[in-house]
Amino acid sequence: MDRTAAESACPNYVMRILDSLASRPDEVVVKWRDQSITAGEFVRSTVAATRRMQELGIDRTHTVAALSASNSPTIIYTRYAAHLLGARLVHILSVNANSAAESLAESQQVDILNEVSATLLAVDVESLDVARRLRDAVKGPLKLATYGSDGAPVDADLSAGDTNDDGLPEPRPIVEGDTATIIYTSGTTGKPKGICRSYGSWHRETVGAMNQVKSMNLGPSGYLVTIPLSNAGISVDSVLAHEGVVLLHEQFDAGRVLETIERERVGGTFWATQHLYQILDHPRLNDVDTSSLRLVMYGGTPISPARIERAVERFGLIFVQYYGTTESRRISALTPADHRDKNLLASAGRPIPTVQVVIRDPETGADLDANVPGEVCVRTPGMMTEYFLDPVRTEKALRDGWFHTGDIGYFDDAGYLYLVDRLYHVVKTDGIKIYPAEIERVLLLHPAVTRASVIKVRDADLRDSICAYVQPRAAHGDLTSEELAEFVAEKMSPLHVPAVIELVSDLATTQFGKADAQALRQMRGA
Template structure:
């Protein structure tokens, strides 16, 4: 018998093939820089050779600490071409958490945006790294303990830009993604090259797509960028989210596609320039990552048109369900409270604590089975076995599926507030608070009292010009949800703090209350 020598074609090679179809096409925009598809393709191959010249081999973990740069995208693809797992850090985490992650995933090479030079120097002292390489703007130095490391961009400039075969194999780990670190030590979630090769996001691969990346490439925006480039589109990179800059970019670059966390969508809608900005180019405004307000979603549809697209998923599960633009009907607010219906190829089952499947409408844990469920947590078999049982991923989300197949998430299992008389689902309470015309946004969480009994607490951002008070909101909650849902305390703030992934930072809000 002959061994199967057929070359495995990874998702990275698929993207490089797509870039080669129209080399003169504009692929990346970052500030004044505009890279053609041919430029980006050549940069990926040259960067892969530069990494190999530094001793990087298949299977060695490469960690990125970098912003939304063209070099970030090229480095991700170069690492994938070599068959290396890529771990992209959220920049907003502490040095201690960063160091823990580097050690956890056995990082051999740290690739650093020069903007994070000081953190890189600190991490090089804390973690056993073979190499620290900078994505531009760094002079060569002796090693990872020095103030600077070799400039990978300069090394790549000396390498060939000719095509080269990828080294990845189907079951190799491709990405190692971490939970945001807001509920404890981050967990490392592994996805294989085979899984990403079979994963498609056709909604981003329409002709003439111009996608705006204004949240970190380490999160969902990175997956959006991959899909857009695979479809021959253009990716416009902003260094971060600032609502005025985002609106200006949408108009200037004729943006068709964009991903936002719900709190960022609200900031966009509340910006004074929104009504004088031409957003008619938008075809798909995808949102997800945390709970959203049906009231605000209806307002967004009225402002931006039928372009909203909710994506519900997890790093562990991949995509789970979607709420399409057709389902975003302000006249049907009950649909806006859902996360849509299961994606093609995804099975959703609601289970009780004993693992039994529940009937439509019954609350339980959302469990998922699909080809895109993670391989497991990095070198944590016991934790993997806890969430992956009999081929089903237990998401930790509490919700239900109605008779029409719409999935509704009511809370995270571990964040559900247990009170006298039952459970308070924070998303439901946030929906009530957000429906008040003088409330722009809210975050609800549990605060233990002196006896460690959980009390419901809310932090509220008033709408511009609003003066609603604590007692009025309590009365609204009592009327809509009953006394069990009434917050023990309500604080008013100018803005909710956000995690690096753009979600309301409830851990920080809790810590402020304990001071």
């Protein structure tokens, strides 16, 4: 990676957060497992980690890797300490925004550590055995630092402080173009790809989110985090910078989430689409007091309009749907007010004010008119700078200052964005472009369907076709493939009817709750 980025100074967002925390040292600001961490304790932990890293020589030329129990507060301390020193930060636990469950095999974690030439691996004691195996497996020297110790020697104890650790550290000068984070995502090939975001990008998006939280006047209510901190970081930063309490769950559990909302008077959270479904289907939903909720963000995968309509009926106009990518961050939003109009529930909302969005012909690059599908291309404050060590992929995705999302969508006459499918999912039939995701959304409109996955498969003769896998609702065991074929033909056209519609009792999913397209293709031998 080119380390001769523009030497322009950039403010350090971490100091803004620490300054806020230092002004209210006795208030509880983080809860995790059985721990209640005050603002003063949080600051002292961050300062101690920063000083220990500084003693190890960490600066802007180094990469710090974080590995801790799922959504442990030590992950936040590590990021803040690394960013106070101008270093790069990489998470090597989870690679998916919708799940806090561990998803990377140790071999993949070793590959990432080698790829980024990590200098320091910061871990909690719970992860120490894994960390030692990783250190022994990497090619280059890797220092190991822990929060606490099991008695065995390590290079540093990041939690070891002294009486002087009460004061805030003097942050290193931050360079606008330096890489702040490398976030690995699973993508579609199975090999994690590293997405780089600069300090300037991180700072702009973080400050924007802080101002947004301040304008919402959420007050000291709790913000519940059930997705990985590697993806929820900016929301956490925004809450810590103001009056809120961050409630950290290691993974999503609908029953525990509902119980926590009632007990802690949670004011805000994010639910991936499948999480929202689990909440709506939970048997105790109507027995729990959720009146404290004032903001629920959701997204990640397409949602059934009927399901979000049901959610609004149950919780009120508190929902914001965000469409975005790891590379670009948030692109558009469907606001709480938009949820009043049932006709808008299938849309991805309007572009966020700080974001530019155009729809372009994927073949010619020409801008397209309203209601004409094309590739969604964006410019955002939080946009990535590159794919790590992958100039070919970077050049394809970033052209003339625009990020090409690979999503097909269109604007309606009122400026609302509708997503159709991924560019590489398109199937051409009799000269017509067929988008599997559109068929999937139509199938979800059928009252007897609870889940559906529509995929493109290619046979030995390189012919593409559409196959649908549908999970009926329990009360509709008499649903037939023929009925669904007629439904799709009526709602769309006969050309849109999948070549195969298979009813399944339990739709194959990944550990992230998404339909496992790869497993479904293997079922068809494609």
